Amino acid sequence: MSHVEKxxxxxxxxxxxxxxxxxxxxxxxxxxxxxxxxxxxxxxCRGALDGFIAEVIEDHIREHLVDPAAADDSPRRRAADELIDIVHAYLT
Incomplete structure (x- = not known):
């Protein structure tokens, strides 16, 4: 995992x-x-683990699937944000 220190x-x-x-x-x-x-x-504990999993998935999507240079309203960025919302709704 190559995530930023934060x-x-x-x-x-x-x-x-x-x-x-x-x-x-x-x-x-x-x-x-x-x-x-x-x-x-x-x-x-299960809820905490689900929260951890949701964070890792979100970080992965933002780090590896979305071009950081893409505009906030680009179709890919909007789709990524929607996917992140779905993951959080399902896991947290």
């Missing part, structure tokens, strides 16, 4: 949060917490 930092922050959420799930299972609590934490 995007890389954002992704690494998301991964750190995911790591914490996974650890919380592990603790809940180890401590025999009730099923509803474990499921709630697992669902939050």
């Amino acid at each position: 995007e890389k930092k954002k992704l690494l922050n998301r991964l750190a949060r995911l790591r914490g959420q996974i650890a919380a799930i592990e603790r809940a299972v180890t401590e025999d917490r009730e099923c509803a609590r474990v499921l709630q934490q697992a669902t939050a």
Whole structure:
């Protein structure tokens, strides 16, 4: 992945949060917490992972599929923006 440092930092922050959420799930299972609590934490983790995936897809589209010199109203740029909106709507 050859993303700019700002995007890389954002992704690494998301991964750190995911790591914490996974650890919380592990603790809940180890401590025999009730099923509803474990499921709630697992669902939050899944949402965080979906957000991470959406960010990687968006970065990929912007970095590799759209010409940075293209005008904001070019058909390709508009299609890329629409695709990004769809990915975010589906995953987040």
